Amino acid sequence: MRQIINSVAGLADFRQRWNGPAVLALLSQFGRMVITWAIGVGKSFNVSVVIAAALKGGDYDLVVALFPTKNVIAEITLPDDACVVKLKGRPRNKCGALDSRWSKLEVKNLGLLGRSELCQLCSHFHECFWPEQFDKKNLFGAQIVVGTHAQLSVNPYFIDTITKKVGAQKVLVIVDEDGFAMGSFRRRVSSQELEMLTTVIESLDLNDGLIGAWVHCLSLLTGADTEFLRCYDWSIPAMSGKLLLSVQRQGVEQFGDDFCTPIYSLMAFTRSPLESREKTENGDLVFSLVPEVDTDFIVYSGTTNPEFLDYRLGNCFKAPFKDTRFEHPETRWYNIASKTGMKKYFPNNSKQILDFYAGLIAKRVSEGKRILLLSKKVFIPFCVEELQARLAMQGLPVKIVTGTLDEGVVSDPKNIPLVNFGIIGVNLFQEFDCVFCLNGYFVNEKLVSGLLQDTLASDIEIPVEITCTNTRPYRRSARAVNTNDRIYDVNTLAPQALFQLEMSVVLQAVGRVRPYTSPAEIITFQLSENPTGYTQEFNTLEEARQFFGVASGREVRMNSVIEVVQAAKSKGLKQRQAAEETGYSLSTIQRHWHRGLNTGEE
Amino acid sequence: MKDSYEWGPPPPQKPDNIPEFGFAKFTETDQSFVPIKEQSRVGYIHYVKRPGWEGYVRCIGEGCEFCNQPGQKREERVFLPGYLLEEARIGIFSVTDLRRPGSLLPQLERVLCSDEKVMITVRRTSMTTFKVRTQSLNPGDDDGEAAIEQFRKKCDAGEINTLTVTPAYTEAEIAGLSVTPALCAR
Numbered sequence: 094m095r096q097i098i099n100s101v102a103g104l105a106d107f108r109q110r111w112n113g114p115a116v117l118a119l120l121s122q123f124g125r126m127v128i129t130w131a132i133g134v135g136k137s138f139n140v141s142v143v144i145a146a147a148l149k150g151g152d153y154d155l156v157v158a159l160f161p162t163k164n165v166i167a168e169i170t171l172p173d174d175a176c177v178v179k180l181k182g183r184p185r186n187k188c189g190a191l192d193s194r195w196s197k198l199e200v201k202n203l204g205l206l207g208r209s210e211l212c213q214l215c216s217h218f219h220e221c222f223w224p225e226q227f228d229k230k231n232l233f234g235a236q237i238v239v240g241t242h243a244q245l246s247v248n249p250y251f252i253d254t255i256t257k258k259v260g261a262q263k264v265l266v267i268v269d270e271d272g273f274a275m276g277s278f279r280r281r282v283s284s285q286e287l288e289m290l291t292t293v294i295e296s297l298d299l300n301d302g303l304i305g306a307w308v309h310c311l312s313l314l315t316g317a318d319t320e321f322l323r324c325y326d327w328s329i330p331a332m333s334g335k336l337l338l339s340v341q342r343q344g345v346e347q348f349g350d351d352f353c354t355p356i357y358s359l360m361a362f363t364r365s366p367l368e369s370r371e372k373t374e375n376g377d378l379v380f381s382l383v384p385e386v387d388t389d390f391i392v393y394s395g396t397t398n399p400e401f402l403d404y405r406l407g408n409c410f411k412a413p414f415k416d417t418r419f420e421h422p423e424t425r426w427y428n429i430a431s432k433t434g435m436k437k438y439f440p441n442n443s444k445q446i447l448d449f450y451a452g453l454i455a456k457r458v459s460e461g462k463r464i465l466l467l468s469k470k471v472f473i474p475f476c477v478e479e480l481q482a483r484l485a486m487q488g489l490p491v492k493i494v495t496g497t498l499d500e501g502v503v504s505d506p507k508n509i510p511l512v513n514f515g516i517i518g519v520n521l522f523q524e525f526d527c528v529f530c531l532n533g534y535f536v537n538e539k540l541v542s543g544l545l546q547d548t549l550a551s552d553i554e555i556p557v558e559i560t561c562t563n564t565r566p567y568r569r570s571a572r573a574v575n576t577n578d579r580i581y582d583v584n585t586l587a588p589q590a591l592f593q594l595e596m597s598v599v600l601q602a603v604g605r606v607r608p609y610t611s612p613a614e615i616i617t618f619q620l621s622e623n624p625t626g627y628t629q630e631f632n633t634l635e636e637a638r639q640f641f642g643v644a645s646g647r648e649v650r651m652n653s654v655i656e657v658v659q660a661a662k663s664k665g666l667k668q669r670q671a672a673e674e675t676g677y678s679l680s681t682i683q684r685h686w687h688r689g690l691n692t693g694e695e
Numbered sequence: 696m697k698d699s700y701e702w703g704p705p706p707p708q709k710p711d712n713i714p715e716f717g718f719a720k721f722t723e724t725d726q727s728f729v730p731i732k733e734q735s736r737v738g739y740i741h742y743v744k745r746p747g748w749e750g751y752v753r754c755i756g757e758g759c760e761f762c763n764q765p766g767q768k769r770e771e772r773v774f775l776p777g778y779l780l781e782e783a784r785i786g787i788f789s790v791t792d793l794r795r796p797g798s799l800l801p802q803l804e805r806v807l808c809s810d811e812k813v814m815i816t817v818r819r820t821s822m823t824t825f826k827v828r829t830q831s832l833n834p835g836d837d838d839g840e841a842a843i844e845q846f847r848k849k850c851d852a853g854e855i856n857t858l859t860v861t862p863a864y865t866e867a868e869i870a871g872l873s874v875t876p877a878l879c880a881r
Contacts, residue, residue: 319821320821320822323821323822323823324822325822367822367823368795368797368822368823368824387766546796549795549796552821553795553796553797553821553823553824554796555796578796580794580801580802580804580805581794581795581796581797581798581801582794582795582801583795583796585794
């Protein structure tokens with residue numbers, strides 16, 4: 094049933110109703126669900142209360158909670174009385190001189206060797222958490238394991254690995270945001286890596302039965318063609334830690350910096366979808382590893398499409414809140430549905446666009462409003478310079494700030510932050526009033542196809558194209574190029590993939606000012622629908638300029654001339670004298686002698 | 696017992712001679728059949744692997760002992776019966792619900808959406824992809840009409856069910872099986 098939460102009291106009731114036990118009761122019906130509450134509704138708080146309720150109620154003996162960034166982890170409140178393990182990245186600053194050597198090993202998947210050899214040399218070895226972070230003795234008995242999405246990217250079977258090490262029976266997984274499901278699942282093991290690994294394993298002088306099995310597997314993988322790789326019957330044995338370390342050590346000894354071990358990927362090869370497996374022309378082995386979500390699983394994301402999440406993870410996620418909409422009655426959401434915001438066209442149109450925004454920023458600043466600016470990363474330096482110049486010309490005492498922003502910088506009302514669209518999980522701008530997108534956020538066919546088809550080998554992939562309507566407002570969509578291919582799910586889900594890559598990113602960024610739960614003025618520059626609708630859309634920048642009553646750059650520049658001419662006139666100067674004093678030509682003086690200022694308003 | 700061999704084409708099959716219906720598989724060679732689309736059903740199965748036996752078992756829904764076993768996924772299938780022209784019998788194809796490029800179900804949907812009586816030829820082009828072609832039937836072609844009619848009648852009378860082509864074994868029954876039936880194994 095459709096429900097709209099659009100009042101403070103309604104939101105408070107909603108938050109109170111969906112406490113930890115209530116969410117868990119819902120989960121018990123579905124097993125896997127995605128909570129699609131809008132940004133600002135209280136997902137982070139809910140994560141905290143669900144974790145607490147999961148352990149208190151006794152239904153789960155382990156909660157694994159994964160977040161997009163470590164900054165978001167810092168905002169989560171965890172029960173004081175629970176045994177919590179927070180998984181962290183390597184403390185690079187403490188590694189000192191060993192850091193560069195460590196980094197090289199990390200890139201090559203030689204972490205075991207790093208822990209064994211580099212950490213032993215470190216002066217912090219005895220008090221450092223890192224060497225034993227993933228050891229069973231560190232994890233056994235933990236009730237809450239917290240980390241970032243990166244854990245799932247590195248090891249798609251991370252949940253299974255952790256569950257075994259903790260010794261848990263009933264596990265609840267909570268993931269904040271859907272980024273873990275939208276990255277690439279594809280793995281590539283080059284023919285050189287296979288060859289090196291075979292040489293290394295063959296040369297090991299160990300009495301381990303697995304050596305023979307691995308040599309056999311590697312020989313089969315090296316010789317296999319695509320069809321053979323797609324057999325159900327592949328079996329690759331797990332390698333013990335001891336053998337793995339020997340392989341890494343021997344590999345570096347034999348091949349130095351060239352050695353890279355694909356063992357972890359190869360051990361997971363048998364779990365890859367058959368249709369993802371492929372042997373390329375140069376002998377590389379390509380396949381996909383999809384994160385496993387077999388246990389009770391909650392994804393919190395206000396911008397995810399449940400159907401698309403199902404497609405990516407191959408599991409049925411229920412979305413019990415898909416018909417619940419959150420909106421603040423005073424929020425105004427405008428969209429400029431013009432192609433001038435696209436990367437290709439922005440440089441040629443930036444003058445008019447930035448003139449418009451400079452005028453609007455000046456208006457809003459004079460009203461005491463706080464503004465957050467968004468731009469594509471590549472245009473940020475240009476936008477900072479150009480906007481700053483325009484605002485200075487209008488005599489506005491503000492500064493466009495960018496880069497690493499902390500609370501001190503953001504809280505200064507003289508600063509106008511300009512950030513890129515990739516911003517996520519940052520709560521610094523909650524009290525801001527406006528978000529203006531200086532340009533649009535768009536992706537190309539290659540990215541859409543990659544997201545849709547990274548679990549399909551190249552012989553199965555179908556070409557995908559992005560289309561744009563001819564009618565206003567412009568709308569972009571994606572589909573299979575060939576009409577014969579439009580019977581497949583790749584075609585059906587192509588528009589959702591495009592939405593996920595474009596509009597979801599914009600919604601996340603805009604969400605930093607909490608437009609669904611507090612009043613905000615938003616201007617986006619997209620060729621896409623907004624799930625919550627737009628207050629008004631503009632087909633051109635000119636329409637937006639007229640609506641907001643902002644003078645064009647030409648008008649602003651003309652106004653400054655008029656001001657000077659009028660000032661000279663009011664001093665009692667004759668036209669010829671005014672021309673001499675101001676430096677403008679006599680014809681310019683004559684043109685503006687009797688004119689008033691142009692405000693841009695109709 | 697026959698004591699002489701009759702030369703010439705085999706006599707047309709009579710309804711009484713229709714062999715039991717069973718599984719049919721798509722292979723790397725062309726498999727042509729006349730679909731009986733109104734008797735197709737959606738069913739659920741489990742792939743069960745036990746020492747000495749592995750194969751598909753029909754999910755009986757509520758009370759299914761495999762549904763609650765860890766790692767035991769319930770898979771959806773469309774069971775499509777058809778008259779197999781080569782073998783002159785009714786066979787049931789088990790079609791996965793995959794809709795990836797090259798998958799069978801979307802291609803079959805495209806050709807089965809019309810009411811025209813057609814012969815469908817399917818060839819497996821890889822482990823996960825298929826090629827589907829259709830051909831109109833000419834008057835006089837063997838279209839399995841009698842066999843199809845007999846199959847329909849039995850289905851309508853409740854004597855047979857497309858879904859029962861997959862056995863609904865219990866764990867105890869599987870324990871008593873020793874050989875994996877070739878058509879049930881992947």
